[in-house]
Amino acid sequence: MTATTTSPPSTTRNPSVVKVPFRYRVPRKKIVLYVLAVAFAVYLVLPFYWIVAMSFMHEVDAISVPPHWIPIHPTLENYLGFIHPSESQQLVGGRAIDETPYSLGNSLIVATSTAVLNLVLATFAAYSFSRLKFRGSQVLLVLYLLTRMVPGIAIIIPFYLLMRTFGLLDTYLALILSYTTFALPITIWILKDFFRSVPRELEEAARVDRCGWFRTMWSVFVPVAAPGLVAAAVFAFMTAWNEFMFALFLTSTKAAKTIPVVAANFATDFNTQFTVMAAAGVLAVVPPLLLALLFQRKLVQGMAAGSVKG
Amino acid sequence: MAEVRLEGITKSFGAKAAVRDLNLTVEDQESLTLVGPSGCGKSTTLRMICGLERATEGNIYFDGRPVSWLPANKRDVAMVFQSYALYPHKTVRQNIGFALKMMRVPKATIAEQVQQAARTLDIEDLLDRKPRELSGGQRQRAALGRAIVRDAGAYLLDEPLSNLDAQLRVLMRAEIKRLHVDVARTFIYVTHDQVEAMTMSDRIAVMRDGVVQQCATPEEIYERPANRFVASFMGSPPMNFVTGELANVDGVRTFRSGALSQELGRYDVQPDDPHVVLGVRPEDVTLSPTPVAGYRPGKVFVSEPLGPDVLVTVRIDGELLKARVPVPFRLGHDTPVYVGFNADRLHLFSAADGLALHAPQPA
Numbered sequence: 001m002t003a004t005t006t007s008p009p010s011t012t013r014n015p016s017v018v019k020v021p022f023r024y025r026v027p028r029k030k031i032v033l034y035v036l037a038v039a040f041a042v043y044l045v046l047p048f049y050w051i052v053a054m055s056f057m058h059e060v061d062a063i064s065v066p067p068h069w070i071p072i073h074p075t076l077e078n079y080l081g082f083i084h085p086s087e088s089q090q091l092v093g094g095r096a097i098d099e100t101p102y103s104l105g106n107s108l109i110v111a112t113s114t115a116v117l118n119l120v121l122a123t124f125a126a127y128s129f130s131r132l133k134f135r136g137s138q139v140l141l142v143l144y145l146l147t148r149m150v151p152g153i154a155i156i157i158p159f160y161l162l163m164r165t166f167g168l169l170d171t172y173l174a175l176i177l178s179y180t181t182f183a184l185p186i187t188i189w190i191l192k193d194f195f196r197s198v199p200r201e202l203e204e205a206a207r208v209d210r211c212g213w214f215r216t217m218w219s220v221f222v223p224v225a226a227p228g229l230v231a232a233a234v235f236a237f238m239t240a241w242n243e244f245m246f247a248l249f250l251t252s253t254k255a256a257k258t259i260p261v262v263a264a265n266f267a268t269d270f271n272t273q274f275t276v277m278a279a280a281g282v283l284a285v286v287p288p289l290l291l292a293l294l295f296q297r298k299l300v301q302g303m304a305a306g307s308v309k310g
Numbered sequence: 311m312a313e314v315r316l317e318g319i320t321k322s323f324g325a326k327a328a329v330r331d332l333n334l335t336v337e338d339q340e341s342l343t344l345v346g347p348s349g350c351g352k353s354t355t356l357r358m359i360c361g362l363e364r365a366t367e368g369n370i371y372f373d374g375r376p377v378s379w380l381p382a383n384k385r386d387v388a389m390v391f392q393s394y395a396l397y398p399h400k401t402v403r404q405n406i407g408f409a410l411k412m413m414r415v416p417k418a419t420i421a422e423q424v425q426q427a428a429r430t431l432d433i434e435d436l437l438d439r440k441p442r443e444l445s446g447g448q449r450q451r452a453a454l455g456r457a458i459v460r461d462a463g464a465y466l467l468d469e470p471l472s473n474l475d476a477q478l479r480v481l482m483r484a485e486i487k488r489l490h491v492d493v494a495r496t497f498i499y500v501t502h503d504q505v506e507a508m509t510m511s512d513r514i515a516v517m518r519d520g521v522v523q524q525c526a527t528p529e530e531i532y533e534r535p536a537n538r539f540v541a542s543f544m545g546s547p548p549m550n551f552v553t554g555e556l557a558n559v560d561g562v563r564t565f566r567s568g569a570l571s572q573e574l575g576r577y578d579v580q581p582d583d584p585h586v587v588l589g590v591r592p593e594d595v596t597l598s599p600t601p602v603a604g605y606r607p608g609k610v611f612v613s614e615p616l617g618p619d620v621l622v623t624v625r626i627d628g629e630l631l632k633a634r635v636p637v638p639f640r641l642g643h644d645t646p647v648y649v650g651f652n653a654d655r656l657h658l659f660s661a662a663d664g665l666a667l668h669a670p671q672p673a
Contacts, residue, residue, distance in 0.1 A: 201395035204362050207382040208389045209409035209456070219408075223399040 048285075054278035055079070062275050078279035089276055096265035100280050102254040103262040107241055108287060110172055110258060114179040114240035115233045118187050121180070122232060126191030127221075131200070141192070144185035152182075152245055160249050174250045175258065179243060183236040190235065194228030230298040234291060241288055259284045312372045312386070312463035312496055313338045314359060319368035321354050321520075328354045330520040332368070336464070341490045341497040345507035346517035347543070352500045353392075355517070356466050359498060361385040372463050383412075388457035392469040394449045396441040396456070402428075403437040406455040427459040430492070431485075447478045458489065464496040471506065483509060504544050508532070516540045538664035541589050541657060547621060549591050550631045553661060555584045565658070568627045570606055572651055574658075586667060589657035595633035597622060598648040599641060605648035610641050624649055 054062045055078050056071045081089045085097045129137055159178060160169075168174040202224060206216040222229065244260040251257045263284060266277035319332040329351040336342045344352040357363040359370060361382035370378050377385055388409070396405050403424055410420045428434045431451040441449055450470060457465055470486070471479045487510050490497045501507055507514045508528045515525040516539075524536035535541035541549045554567025556574075563574040565588050572588065598605055608626035615621075620639040624631050624647055631649065641647055658667040 199393060199395065201391045201393050202397060204382070205389070205391060205395035205397070205456075206408075207362065208360060208387065210383045210412040212383055215412065220397055224397070226399075 051278045051281045054275055055282045057275055059273055059275050062278075078275045079283075081276055082279070082283070089273065096262050096280070097276055099254045099257060099262045099265070100259070100283065103257045103259045104283060104287075106172070106251075106254075106256055107258040107260075107284075110175045110179070110256075111237045111240040111287075113172065113176045114183060115237040117176060118180050118183045118236040119229060119233050122184055122187035122191050123229065125184075125188045126195050129188065129192045130195035141189070144188055148182070148185050156245065156249055159246065163250055169250060170252050170256045172256055175240070175243075175247060175256065178246045178250065179236070179240040182243070183239045187232045187236055190232050191225075191228055194231075195225060198224050227298050230295045234295060237291060238288060313374070314464050314496060314498065315371040315374075316355070316359070317369045317371070319355070319358060319365045319370065321351070321358060321363060322366045328520050329358070329365075332520075332522060334515060334522060334525060336496055336498055338373075338496055339494050340513065341487075341499065341511045343499045343501060343507040343511035343514045344517055345501055345504060345514055345543075346523075348502055350517040351520035352502075352517050353468055354520075356389075356468050356498060356500045359464070360387050360389050360466050386463040387466055388460040388462040388464075389466040390453050390457050390468065390470045392472055394441075394453040394473075396449060396452055398441055401438050401440055402433065402444070402452045402455070405441070405452055406437075406459050409456065409460050423459050424455075427455045430458065430489070431455050446474055447482065450474060450482060454486070454489070458493055462495070464498060465493075467497065467499045469501055470499075471501070472503075479506075486510065505546060508544065514544075516543060518543075534666070535589075535657065536666055538587060538589070538659045538666075541659070541666075545591060547592050547632050547634070549589045549657070550595065551659075552588045552590075552629065552631075554586065554588060556586055557584065565656075570627065572656070573604070573653065574656065583660065583662055585661035587659040587661050587664070589659060590631075590651050591655065592621065592632040592634040594652040594655040595624075595631060595635075596650045596652065597624065597633050597635050597639075597641075598650065599645075601648055602650060605650040608647055608649050610643055610645045610647050612643065613639060613641070615639075622647075 053069065053071055056074045056076070057068065058073055058075055058077070061068050061072060077086075081097055082100050089097050128134075129141060163169050163174045163178075168177075198221065202220055203216050206220040211219060241258075242260065243258070244264065247258045247261045248264075251261065259280075263277070263280050266272065266280060314336040316332050316334045319329055319334075320327060321329040332351075332355060334342075334355075344355055346352050354363060358365050361377070361380060361384075365378060368378075369376050372386070396402075397408065400408065406427055407420045407424045410423060415423075424437070425434070428437055431454055433448060433451045433455060436444060436448055436452070441452065444452060450473070453470065457467075467486070471482055474482060483506060486499075490510075497511075499506075499510060507516075508531075511528065513525060513527055514531050516523045516531065518539050524531060524540045526534075526536075531540060531544050535544065535549075538551065542551070552565075552567050552570060554565055554570065557564050557566050559566075559571070559573075565572045565574055565586065567588070596605075601607070606626055608624040608631070611623040611625045611630060613620050613622045615637070616634075619634050619636050622633045622635055622639060622641075624633060626649060633649065656668075659665065660667055
């Protein structure tokens with residue numbers, strides 16, 4: 001170190017000493033991190049941006065080379081097509097455009113029902129695992145998780161046969177039951193850990209405050225556990241909303257086809273229309289996005305803060 | 311308002327007995343403290359009274375009515391938890407009024423009673439806050455409010471002050487004591503802090519390993535401890551103990567331990583086994599810088615000023631004894647000092663089982 005940088009009083013006393021101006025040096029590590037972060041964000045966001053942009057383009061602009069990153073002649077034609085499809089649009093993907101509004105409705109019903117059914121079952125199970133000590137609880141928990149280790153393709157044929165036997169092919173119920181079996185083990189694990197973090201004294205305080213078991217659950221436990229419950233419900237909703245393979249096997253008409261199956265039709269036909277497909281993709285994103293926005297606060301809220309010491 | 315009676319209560323967790331054959335009666339409007347080291351079964355006892363745990367054996371009665379099989383919500387008790395257990399999603403007002411709401415008390419009455427409880431605890435301006443917006447002391451008051459708003463038979467307090475800092479603890483100790491006087495209900499208080507136990511209650515039950523060692527008034531516990539454990543647990547700093555034996559020296563009953571020899575004067579105990587433990591409280595030890603007849607020589611090990619008096623540790627024959635002497639005390643470390651005991655305030659315990667053989671008679 002030199003006197004010029006370490007002792008400012010000497011510089012005032014001795015004007016001959018040159019004062020080195022302070023230079024802020026950006027740490028190299030920080031630059032690398034920023035570059036990586038931006039690259040990753042672009043990697044995540046760019047495909048989605050391209051879908052949204054394309055959904056407002058004419059087909060000609062969408063497939064032009066080099067691509068137009070911003071719609072130069074923006075149009076709502078692709079969206080309006082879902083209400084009044086033009087003749088050319090009707091031909092796309094085995095009437096995919098005609099089936100899209102129905103499939104969105106189907107997806108909503110199936111995903112919501114899966115979320116609700118899954119939440120009710122998982123809450124009871126997870127509560128038991130978090131509060132009761134019983135022989136074999138750990139084994140049972142691991143067993144639940146093991147069921148998720150089996151690849152879907154391995155069980156799809158038995159599932160198909162089972163659903164056919166019960167006459168459930170091409171119904172909501174077939175999908176709801178299937179998706180619940182996928183989501184339930186993970187949901188139980190998520191909720192079990194969350195419930196364990198809810199202080200047991202809260203329930204005991206409610207009992208002393210003259211609540212019966214159901215009242216304790218409803219007035220105290222559920223509100224406190226709400227962030228966990230919301231997270232679990234959103235997880236189950238997304239699982240059901242995104243699922244493709246089972247929906248492909250178990251449904252065949254617009255009575256039960258979900259949006260992933262119909263969206264795939266846009267791409268599988270020789271008569272592909274990228275812009276309509278993009279619009280369908282955007283529509284498919286809207287419900288989960290709204291859901292995430294709606295419950296955003298609950299999802300991140302640490303409700304238990306301040307209930308007990310600390 | 312209720313008398314709480316526990317008859318032959320035993321609680322086992324697996325093979326381990328947390329509470330063993332407990333018999334205890336808490337009178338109506340009495341304030342009783344269960345005190346003991348951690349793991350002694352005091353909280354378990356409280357939870358059984360509350361209905362959060364079920365006794366393995368024995369019965370609990372409220373005003374002579376058996377309640378052992380009633381769940382907590384049917385027992386008519388209010389409780390303050392160690393962790394406060396305030397409902398985080400409810401405001402202080404809702405927290406305090408929750409039990410009344412569950413009892414279907416009319417809304418106007420709830421509002422009035424909540425206000426009154428808040429006024430008693432001086433938290434009126436906090437009623438619309440959530441627990442996370444409160445400080446430790448304020449949460450503690452809110453938790454107390456949740457209990458006192460109830461017209462319950464008994465009020466159970468499970469170490470309610472243990473999470474507060476020392477200063478606030480002293481303040482709240484006085485407030486809870488005053489609260490008991492004001493509301494005139496049965497209070498059962500659990501603590502591991504012997505000072506809290508001594509200061510706050512009409513009677514104290516000292517517990518160890520699930521067994522009540524002694525249940526008596528604070529004065530009685532302090533002056534006439536039933537055994538060596540009670541004597542050592544109650545009182546700060548704790549009682550000094552010297553192991554030795556009884557002998558007759560020139561026809562006078564004397565306690566002897568190495569070079570230490572203490573005449574027992576009018577103490578007329580005649581135990582079968584002469585091996586005993588002499589107990590003397592630090593305030594009953596006197597120190598002199600010059601030799602005095604009957605005093606034993608020792609050396610100052612360390613002295614700790616406490617303000618009004620000084621806690622001096624003296625080494626005699628390799629043993630350390632604590633003395634509480636008035637200021638000023640000016641002897642430095644390793645200075646010779648002469649130690650005497652107040653012969654009227656000595657305790658004798660059996661060396662074999664620790665039971666009290668003799669304690670000073672009340673004056």
